[in-house]
Amino acid sequence: MTDLRDEFLSEEDLDLRNLSQDELIAYWNLWLEQAQATNDLDEALYSHGVFERDPAVAGKNREPSSAAPARSRSEAPSPGRGVPPPAPPR
Amino acid sequence: MNNPYLDLTEELNRGRLRTLLSSGQAVVVHRLAIMSKDGDWILREDAEAAEHVLEVLSEHGARYRFGAPLDLRWLAGGWSSHLELRREVLRIRTDFVTRPPRIAPEQLAQMWEEAQATGDDVVRVEPLAAMKLTNRDKDYAVVGELARLMTDPRSQLRYSRSSRDLIKLAEEHPEALAEATRQRPLLARIGEGREALEEALDRERRALIRANEERLARYMAASEDWAKIWPEVQRQIEGLSLPEAHRLVVSRAEGVLPFEPAQGADS
Numbered sequence: 105m106t107d108l109r110d111e112f113l114s115e116e117d118l119d120l121r122n123l124s125q126d127e128l129i130a131y132w133n134l135w136l137e138q139a140q141a142t143n144d145l146d147e148a149l150y151s152h153g154v155f156e157r158d159p160a161v162a163g164k165n166r167e168p169s170s171a172a173p174a175r176s177r178s179e180a181p182s183p184g185r186g187v188p189p190p191a192p193p194r
Numbered sequence: 195m196n197n198p199y200l201d202l203t204e205e206l207n208r209g210r211l212r213t214l215l216s217s218g219q220a221v222v223v224h225r226l227a228i229m230s231k232d233g234d235w236i237l238r239e240d241a242e243a244a245e246h247v248l249e250v251l252s253e254h255g256a257r258y259r260f261g262a263p264l265d266l267r268w269l270a271g272g273w274s275s276h277l278e279l280r281r282e283v284l285r286i287r288t289d290f291v292t293r294p295p296r297i298a299p300e301q302l303a304q305m306w307e308e309a310q311a312t313g314d315d316v317v318r319v320e321p322l323a324a325m326k327l328t329n330r331d332k333d334y335a336v337v338g339e340l341a342r343l344m345t346d347p348r349s350q351l352r353y354s355r356s357s358r359d360l361i362k363l364a365e366e367h368p369e370a371l372a373e374a375t376r377q378r379p380l381l382a383r384i385g386e387g388r389e390a391l392e393e394a395l396d397r398e399r400r401a402l403i404r405a406n407e408e409r410l411a412r413y414m415a416a417s418e419d420w421a422k423i424w425p426e427v428q429r430q431i432e433g434l435s436l437p438e439a440h441r442l443v444v445s446r447a448e449g450v451l452p453f454e455p456a457q458g459a460d461s
Binding site: 151 | 195197222227230231232258260272275280284291334335338355359360421425
């Protein structure tokens with residue numbers, strides 16, 4: 105019998121461990137390319153640091169959680185297939 | 195094969211270790227998940243490091259975003275500096291702090307010592323977990339998995355988000371539990387079973403979220419005047435080289451953006 109385990113990230117996320125270094129970088133780069141699709145939506149927003157919003161683009165952006173087009177996990181191919189999941193960044 | 199964040203980290207550390215790749219991109223290097231398209235580095239708090247970073251970013255045609263100047267007077271107060279550049283189709287955001295949140299000064303010094311000794315310029319799992327105790331729910335999932343990468347049971351006990359893992363760790367490492375409980379009071383509830391422990395974990399997460407929100411609120415309040423004049427500052431720096439823009443941003447921020455937020459802000 106297999107012990108149950110608390111799950112925090114998906115199998116797809118954790119599958120990064122099984123990639124070679126070159127596969128990881130290819131997947132990572134492709135993910136970054138796909139993530140550019142939300143650049144307009146998060147132009148004013150910050151992922152890190154102590155600032156939350158650029159006042160020069162105030163009113164233009166909403167929080168990505170509500171602004172980014174939602175896509176289900178089923179649309180996100182696994183790393184093994186060489187295509188990055190389009191999870192909204194930030 | 196190249197990656198923009200690994201390449202940039204190499205350039206920032208050319209000739210000397212000045213930066214540690216942090217946050218979301220560090221999580222990728224630790225092979226947990228790809229969740230962020232922006233880059234975040236801990237910068238060594240010295241003038242040469244800041245000058246070199248500006249030089250490298252200038253070579254890449256970077257521009258300032260709203261934030262603190264990349265100047266040690268502000269960075270030492272816990273502020274963050276934010277720049278952005280283009281690399282082919284990618285928008286690369288480069289964010290810098292010298293005083294990462296929830297990292298004590300002695301721990302930060304140890305991080306630099308270890309990085310120097312090992313040549314590893316990526317934030318290690320334990321400090322990364324501390325930095326990920328943010329006000330965003332999704333970061334707690336990352337912390338939960340980072341804890342599983344830790345090799346020291348005391349560290350796992352300090353950061354694990356899993357009641358099952360904590361109960362198992364307590365059974366296997368009772369001596370580590372005693373020590374870790376002094377730093378993480380919820381561990382005292384392990385003996386009460388999973389449900390009580392899970393309630394305590396939820397409460398702890400909510401408290402950590404609020405603490406970070408309060409920290410950010412102090413910085414936000416302290417930067418209100420700077421935010422008001424930023425649109426004008428941004429117009430002034432448009433078209434300037436990064437060194438020229440930097441000088442202007444520094445001169446405009448002086449007297450408007452305090453070097454430290456109001457008392458009580460942590461680092």
